Amino acid sequence: MSNERVALKELLFQLADDDFLISYRGSEWLGLAPHIEEDVAFSSITQDTMGHATMYYNLLEELGEGNADALAHLRSSAERRNSVLAERVNGEGYYMETPIYDWAYAVVRNYFYAQAKRVKIDSLRESSYAPLAEGAVKVSMELHYHLMHWRTWFTQLMSSTDEAEKRMTNAIKLVMEDFGDIFSYGQYKEDIESAGLIATEEELTKNWIAALTPVFESLGLAVPTIPAPVKNGRNGEHTDELDTAIATLSEVYRLDVEAVW
Amino acid sequence: MTVLTQLTNDSIYGALMNVKDPEIDTVSILDLGMVEDVSVEGNDVKVVLLPTFLGCPALEIIEKNTVEAVQKVPGVSNVDVEFIFSPPWTSDRITEQGHAGLRAFGIAPPPRHFEEDGSWHVDCAYCGSTYVTMDNIFGPTACRSILYCKSCKNVFEAMKPISTLM
Numbered sequence: 001m002s003n004e005r006v007a008l009k010e011l012l013f014q015l016a017d018d019d020f021l022i023s024y025r026g027s028e029w030l031g032l033a034p035h036i037e038e039d040v041a042f043s044s045i046t047q048d049t050m051g052h053a054t055m056y057y058n059l060l061e062e063l064g065e066g067n068a069d070a071l072a073h074l075r076s077s078a079e080r081r082n083s084v085l086a087e088r089v090n091g092e093g094y095y096m097e098t099p100i101y102d103w104a105y106a107v108v109r110n111y112f113y114a115q116a117k118r119v120k121i122d123s124l125r126e127s128s129y130a131p132l133a134e135g136a137v138k139v140s141m142e143l144h145y146h147l148m149h150w151r152t153w154f155t156q157l158m159s160s161t162d163e164a165e166k167r168m169t170n171a172i173k174l175v176m177e178d179f180g181d182i183f184s185y186g187q188y189k190e191d192i193e194s195a196g197l198i199a200t201e202e203e204l205t206k207n208w209i210a211a212l213t214p215v216f217e218s219l220g221l222a223v224p225t226i227p228a229p230v231k232n233g234r235n236g237e238h239t240d241e242l243d244t245a246i247a248t249l250s251e252v253y254r255l256d257v258e259a260v261w
Numbered sequence: 262m263t264v265l266t267q268l269t270n271d272s273i274y275g276a277l278m279n280v281k282d283p284e285i286d287t288v289s290i291l292d293l294g295m296v297e298d299v300s301v302e303g304n305d306v307k308v309v310l311l312p313t314f315l316g317c318p319a320l321e322i323i324e325k326n327t328v329e330a331v332q333k334v335p336g337v338s339n340v341d342v343e344f345i346f347s348p349p350w351t352s353d354r355i356t357e358q359g360h361a362g363l364r365a366f367g368i369a370p371p372p373r374h375f376e377e378d379g380s381w382h383v384d385c386a387y388c389g390s391t392y393v394t395m396d397n398i399f400g401p402t403a404c405r406s407i408l409y410c411k412s413c414k415n416v417f418e419a420m421k422p423i424s425t426l427m
Contacts, residue, residue, distance in 0.1 A: 040407070041399035048403055051316020055346075134347035137425060138315055141349065144379075144427035145398055 007191035008129055009063060010081065011198060014185070014234055015120070016056035017082035020072055021242070022113055023049035024249050025086070028095045034103055041149055045110075048142045055135050062131070070257070073250040077242040081186070084233045085109060085178040087242040104167035107157060108175045111150035112212075116182050118147055119207040120198065128196035151215065158219050176224045183208070183226070186234025268301045268336045276330045277308070283322045284402060288362035290323060294354025297345065304338040306331050311350035313423075314403035320344065352423045368405065369419035375426070385410035386417040393417075 026046035033039040057068035065071060080087075088109070091101035121143060124136035157164045183204045185192040193200045199207075205226060212223045231237035277299070280290045290296055290310065298309040308327055312320050324342045331340045352371035355363070360370035369386040376382075384391050390412030397407040398421070405418045 037397045037407075040397055040401070044399035044403055047316045047318075048314060049316070051314065051403075055315050131346075134345075134349075138312075138346045138349045141351070141423045141425065141427045142314060142403075145421070149398065 003191045004195045005063075007188055007195045008132075008197060009060065009065060010188040010234075011185065011192050012056050012060050012063075012132070013081040016053050016060065016071070017080050017233075018053075018086050018113075018117075019049050019056065020053035021080075021082045021086035021245065022110070023047075023053060024245060025088070025090055026110075028090055028099075029101065029106065032095070032099060032101055042106075045146045045149065048146065052139050052142075055139070059131055059135065069253065073246075073253040074257070075246075077238045077246060078236045080233065080236065080238060080242060080246075082233050082238075082242075083178070083182045083184075084229075084231050084237075084239060085113065085175065085182060087233070087238060087245055088178060089241050102167075102171065104157065104164070104171040105174060107150060107153045108168065108171040110146075111154040112175055112179065113182075114143065114147045114150050115211055116204075116208055118143060119204050119211065122207070123199040123204065124197075127198060132197070155215060155219065158221075172224055176227065177230070179224075180227045180229030181232045181234055184229060184232055184234050186232055188234075268304065268306070268334070270299050270301060272334050273299045273301065273306055273308070273331055273337075276334050277327065280323065280326045280330045283319045283326070285363065285366050285368065287366045288355075288359050290327070292356050292359030292362050294356060294359070295323070295350060297348070304336055305341070306334075306337055306339070307341045307343065309343050309345055311348070311354075312344050312346070313350050317403055319402075349425060350423070351425060352420055355420070363420060367417060369408070369417060371420040371422040375422065375424070379427075381422050383408065383419045385413060385415065386419070387415050388413040 023046045026042060026049065030043050031039060033042050053072065054068065057071045060071055061068045090106060091099065093099040093101070121136050121140050125133055125140065127133040127136065157168050183201045185201060189201060192198065209223050216223045231239065274291065277291050277296055278289050282288050282290070282293060293313065295310050295313065296308065297311050300307045308331065310323070310327070324344070327342050328340045331337055353373065355370060363370045364386055367386050369383040372381040372383050374381070382391070383393070385393050388410060390410055392411045393408050394411065395406065396409050396416065400407045400418055404421055406421050407416060408419055409416050
């Protein structure tokens with residue numbers, strides 16, 4: 001397989017797994033959001049995002065990587081290419097029992113993620129791979145509303161009570177600890193960047209900071225620094241939290257992989 | 262004596278008028294601007310559709326309903342339905358008839374214009390009042406928002422505007 005072909009598939013797995021895992025974590029919030037309107041909004045965003053993951057998995061299916069459903073459900077954590085941030089649990093507790101989820105963490109994770117997705121999608125609209133560029137135009141229109149939603153929550157909670165500010169500050173710290181691989185292409189950096197599929201890691205990082213700067217300035221804060229990754233999800237390095245996520249999300253699918261839903 | 266029916270695009274478009282949005286039975290997929298292309302080759306028909314939202318769970322139902330409706334047209338043997346992303350579906354593809362159908366269902370059609378800051382405004386789907394507030398940009402389905410009319414005191418929905426400028 002040519003380097004360009006490998007690079008394309010690796011990038012698609014990174015994009016697909018990111019949206020798939022973050023929307024799985026979003027789905028665990030269903031019924032638990034702070035109020036009913038937020039439940040409607042968050043589940044709608046999650047449904048859109050799952051649709052974006054499906055679009056990427058379908059592109060992989062067209063490239064001969066196998067069935068899209070199987071790609072989503074049956075790959076082990078070592079085969080996953082999502083950022084560690086996307087796989088993290090929502091907080092303590094199991095959602096079927098007594099979940100003690102952290103709303104501040106949900107807001108910060110989803111806002112920073114949506115902004116990172118925004119700069120990637122803007123770049124993908126110019127991708128050398130036409131099907132990906134076309135898909136990006138479609139994602140872009142839906143993402144517009146997601147980003148607006150999380151930015152609103154972020155600025156409101158950051159300028160709310162002392163308690164809110166304390167929790168949000170703590171959430172920013174937690175999110176940034178896992179942000180090191182968000183703009184990483186892992187070991188395929190050179191091939192992905194030289195194929196003209198998407199902008200360089202450095203350019204995306206620069207654009208993310210530039211987009212967040214006015215928001216942080218309005219709050220009297222500086223945009224947090226992106227650290228070097230501790231584990232790089234793009235290279236298949238993950239936490240146990242991904243193993244449990246995959247086991248849960250694929251439980252029904254594995255019962256009968258031939259079933260038509 | 263059998264009369265051979267020459268399949269025409271018109272007869273297929275006629276059938277597609279009967280394919281309604283699974284959740285809004287007053288608008289067809291043609292009214293919604295989802296039909297990008299119809300082609301007939303002998304007895305085989307291909308219908309190219311544009312998904313409104315990528316994660317819309319109604320797409321598979323629409324695909325199935327499209328196949329069933331077109332198959333009823335005399336002379337049709339095979340029906341192929343394909344979803345494509347380019348051109349992207351945008352809310353300005355909804356026709357005037359689509360706007361009327363949405364209003365009949367109690368859903369405000371998407372606005373034709375945006376303000377400079379990207380915000381938008383619709384009037385109440387029931388009484389037409391402009392005195393409304395946005396309750397939730399996100400609604401019961403991916404393509405709808407929830408609003409409240411301060412004049413007639415009804416909660417109503419609006420089709421979310423979707424544009425390539427976003």
